[in-house]
Amino acid sequence: MAADIVLGQYLPGDSLLHRMDPRAKILLSFWLMVIVFTAWSYISLTIISVFTFIMILASSIPIKSYIRNTGFIFAMTLFSSFLNLFYGVGEPIFEWGFITITASGIQNSIVVAARIFDMMMISACLMFTTSANDMTHGLEKIMSPLKFIGVDVDDVIMMITISLRFIPITLEETNKIINAQKSRGADMNKGGPIDRIKSFTPIILPLFASTFRRAYELSMAMECRCYGLKGSRTHLKNFKLGIADLFAMVLVGLIMIGVIFCNNMDIAKII
Amino acid sequence: MIELRNVSFSAYDEETSQNNYILKEINLNIYKREFVVILGKNGSGKSTLVKHFNGVLIPTSGDVVADGINTKDEDKFCEIRQKIGMVFQNPDNQIVSSVVEEDVAFGLENLGIPRREMVSLVDNALKCVGMYDFKKSSPNMLSGGQKQRIAIAGVLAMNPECIVFDEPTSMLDPEGRKEVVDTIQNLKKGNGTTIVLITHNIEEIFCADRVIIMDSGRIVSEVTPYEILLDKNYMRMLGLKATQSIDLFYKLAGRGINLPFLTADEDKCADMIVEFLEEKKCR
Numbered sequence: 001m002a003a004d005i006v007l008g009q010y011l012p013g014d015s016l017l018h019r020m021d022p023r024a025k026i027l028l029s030f031w032l033m034v035i036v037f038t039a040w041s042y043i044s045l046t047i048i049s050v051f052t053f054i055m056i057l058a059s060s061i062p063i064k065s066y067i068r069n070t071g072f073i074f075a076m077t078l079f080s081s082f083l084n085l086f087y088g089v090g091e092p093i094f095e096w097g098f099i100t101i102t103a104s105g106i107q108n109s110i111v112v113a114a115r116i117f118d119m120m121m122i123s124a125c126l127m128f129t130t131s132a133n134d135m136t137h138g139l140e141k142i143m144s145p146l147k148f149i150g151v152d153v154d155d156v157i158m159m160i161t162i163s164l165r166f167i168p169i170t171l172e173e174t175n176k177i178i179n180a181q182k183s184r185g186a187d188m189n190k191g192g193p194i195d196r197i198k199s200f201t202p203i204i205l206p207l208f209a210s211t212f213r214r215a216y217e218l219s220m221a222m223e224c225r226c227y228g229l230k231g232s233r234t235h236l237k238n239f240k241l242g243i244a245d246l247f248a249m250v251l252v253g254l255i256m257i258g259v260i261f262c263n264n265m266d267i268a269k270i271i
Numbered sequence: 272m273i274e275l276r277n278v279s280f281s282a283y284d285e286e287t288s289q290n291n292y293i294l295k296e297i298n299l300n301i302y303k304r305e306f307v308v309i310l311g312k313n314g315s316g317k318s319t320l321v322k323h324f325n326g327v328l329i330p331t332s333g334d335v336v337a338d339g340i341n342t343k344d345e346d347k348f349c350e351i352r353q354k355i356g357m358v359f360q361n362p363d364n365q366i367v368s369s370v371v372e373e374d375v376a377f378g379l380e381n382l383g384i385p386r387r388e389m390v391s392l393v394d395n396a397l398k399c400v401g402m403y404d405f406k407k408s409s410p411n412m413l414s415g416g417q418k419q420r421i422a423i424a425g426v427l428a429m430n431p432e433c434i435v436f437d438e439p440t441s442m443l444d445p446e447g448r449k450e451v452v453d454t455i456q457n458l459k460k461g462n463g464t465t466i467v468l469i470t471h472n473i474e475e476i477f478c479a480d481r482v483i484i485m486d487s488g489r490i491v492s493e494v495t496p497y498e499i500l501l502d503k504n505y506m507r508m509l510g511l512k513a514t515q516s517i518d519l520f521y522k523l524a525g526r527g528i529n530l531p532f533l534t535a536d537e538d539k540c541a542d543m544i545v546e547f548l549e550e551k552k553c554r
Contacts, residue, residue, distance in 0.1 A: 132369070133368075133369060133370055133373075158367075161367065161368055161369070162367060164369050165366065165367065165368060165369045165410070168411050169363055169411070214363075214364050217359060217361060217364040217365070218364050218365065218367070220327060220359075221357070221359055221364060221365035221422075222367065222377075223327065223352070224325060224327060224352055224356070224357040224426075225352070225356075225377055225378035225381060225425065225426070225429065226348075226349045226352050226353060226378060226381040226382055226429075227377075227381050228381070229348050229349040229352070229381065230349055230381060230382060230383050231383075232383055233380045233381055233383060234379070234380050234383050234384060234385060234386060234389065235380055235386065236372065236373055236376035236379070236380060236386065236389050236390070236393065237373065238386055
């Protein structure tokens, strides 16, 4: 059933992050990621990591779902940071055969791991707490200045909205066609890879045909409701920046100042 | 309200390289606050006809004048389509957004209605079709009848003077069909909206003021719903199937028992029979 499919990774809830304005959420997440990339010293990375952890707690989504959804990328991160370990320059701390490990190598690998990990968590936090619809509307508002350079934001957003609506319907239809072909004796799981790909033709073709028919009917229904006939559209959905959003902005601002300030402080020098 | 003068519509057929006439010289008037049902076999040109009403199709020859505006006037498309709304067969293919209230607002957004007015218009339209409680739901979670009612609300929110329904119940289960038919009847009673309904279902023609029968691109006859029910030839020609209550009506009439009026609703039919029997007992 189409009803079972939930798009994206949105986990409904009523936490502080869920209630935030999607515009603020998207922009601040983006901004945080930029800050993550400017962070270099251990102290500034610690500041960001602590903040990310606070964000995860504030989303009131169990840490389990974060780990489950980011597990694979996490493994990749560990691997790449492990490789970084061997590419340092300067005085070797450890030497064995062709393997040399330097202080800068260690710092590199830790920094890379922490950066990617923080970014993953920040984006997961955004995805988990923002529904696909809010995301679209948020993007719409953020992208609206692009109108002045000739990009038709309204159309792009309408396309995204319609795709979001029709993905579950198309999936349901695919299943129906698969069942219909199976009941006519089609075998999807026989033969080598090429045979299997070929066996999908009788599914793809009817799906295409019906999707085009849908598109035609939908465009007619949209035309009947005056789509594209008047110059500027108005919008039902309206966002208001709340105290939570202001608070988040101030926090991210402070984090940025902290990171820039601490970037030049090397923990090794302090010790 | 809508006036068709000598309307013909043809499409070019590549196989025979000829112009294929789908509508032939149709003259028709639809008056304000009227409930018109259009009947006809598949391919008789019903859907093509109603698509001329709001300028989705432009006649090859002849004129369609909707509320004083000729549909050939491209500058006024928006006005015509706001005045004459259309609801189609498949509810899934008319709903744009994955949130109910946003879909209902779609037409208003297109018209550029300010947000403040929009909110109350959307709420009223949803209340009118009895779907207010589902305001924030996703259409994917709703039944066919509920989805069709959302589609009706979407048209209704634009405050049209006339709504054209193109077989709105043909893809619904009996329960959904009843929901939609009740909604359409309420529109007629409550809002005084002009209604044009294409249908294959005999139960839906009872509330009509006038029935137009089409065959191969022409209007064959204009009758009242009762004339159709009384004449078995019409029923056969249109492939309509009599419901139990209509059969019963005829059988009772054959025995000299005349019920006050014809109905497709079994409950009403039963009530009438009970009333009749009680009257008889009193005498």
